[in-house]
Amino acid sequence: MIVTGDYTAEIEELQKHLASEFEMKDLGSLKYFLWVEVTRSKHGLFLSQRKYVMDLLADTRMLDCKPADTPIVENYKLGVYVDQVPTNKERYEMLVGRLIYLSLTRPDIAYTVSFASQFMHSPSEDHMAAVMHILSYLNSALGKGLLFKKNDHLDLEGYTDADYAGNITNRHSTSGYFTFFGGNLVTWRSKKQNIVSRSSAESKYIEIAQGVCEILWLRWLLVEIGFRSDAATKLYCDNKSAFEVANNPVQHDRTKHVKVDQHFIKEKPEHKLISIPFVPSSEQLADMLTHVVSKRRLEDSLDKLGIIDIYAPT
Known part of the structure; x- marks a missing residue:
């Protein structure tokens, strides 16, 4: 449970009341909650899912893959075709589901993940390749997240x-x-x-x-x-x-x-x-x-959106 507010006294009173009804412990300032990491600095509040990304890449054996510059290749032609080669439907659904949760702090993959989720009912090898490309992109910047500035x-x-x-x-x-x-x-x-x-x-x-x-x-x-x-x-x-x-x-x-x-x-x-x-x-x-953008346009947009990687080497 996250408790937040402007009045310290009221927060403490609420915590005492909750402690009288439930077995609970004050863990201090928020640092980690449901796979979302919280980092504070003089620049603001930073939210990321770095460990979640690393676990996802480790589970799919993609930690050593070649990083991709964008979440999806340009001029892609993905659809549902009669002669498409089917892939493992359960694995596809699992991967897309995990990516949907990751998009909570990664707007840069929101379009690609939304697009991939449209083929959950009948995924093909081409659709799976697109999902693996998203993982390759994530490997290029594990710690990207949202910076909230004052x-x-x-x-x-x-x-x-x-x-x-x-x-x-x-x-x-x-x-x-x-x-x-x-x-x-x-x-x-x-x-x-x-x-x-x-x-x-x-x-x-x-x-x-x-x-x-x-x-x-x-x-x-x-x-x-x-x-x-x-x-x-x-x-x-x-x-x-x-x-x-x-x-x-x-x-x-x-x-x-x-x-x-x-x-x-x-x-x-x-x-x-x-x-x-x-x-x-x-x-x-x-x-x-709404559509695929170039690497340059993507990087420019991410900067304006406040999406950065505080773990990237300077």
Whole structure:
């Protein structure tokens, strides 16, 4: 159990009460919890799963493998085919499940792991090779994790993105978003959309709606713990068509098929809860949650997301 708060006296009182009801022990400052390692320094709070990664690589005999630069190879063509060679389904499910838990502190593998999980029902040797490539990437930086710094603001903002018909099997799009509080990454998601979009603008607009839901939940949560903001939360989008519809939602034929999301999004800027500014694709952090990016783009994004490796040699 993790007990946290601003008032030492109340924390001590709670611990005494719990100790009177249960057999428990105060382990001091948080250092390790459910395979998540916590490190404190003058730079901030660092969360990683280094030991978890090392155990995973040891169990799969991948500690001595050649490290990969990115979580997935560029120009991959993974899908479900009639003539595919099946692989060990139980082992595939086990590996993907462990990688899903690892993505709690590793947003850099979120897209690849989400993609791999789509083939749990019928994995092939090609799918297993993609999972082993993720392990090779993890071997390149065992200790990567999230750094939470004390910044001079408590702004809430998000980045939302989607590819268009990226799934070669059923042409579904992939959505992704990052949200930041006080300049620190707090939530993220990469997931295949449930429907086939008829345009790139529609796929982006669907993701904006999902990003709005996440922002609204975070605003409610922050109010619950004492942080109320009257300023509209910025949710950045890099698609001009979706941006124009979101900020000037005039009803016309080309947006009829997204009018439910349109009405949902439309009222949020009107109520000053959320604003949807445009951001160039080169500055869209959520790109790495929707498709493969180059090594250079990946490293640049990780730096902006606060994902570092404190164990890396300097």
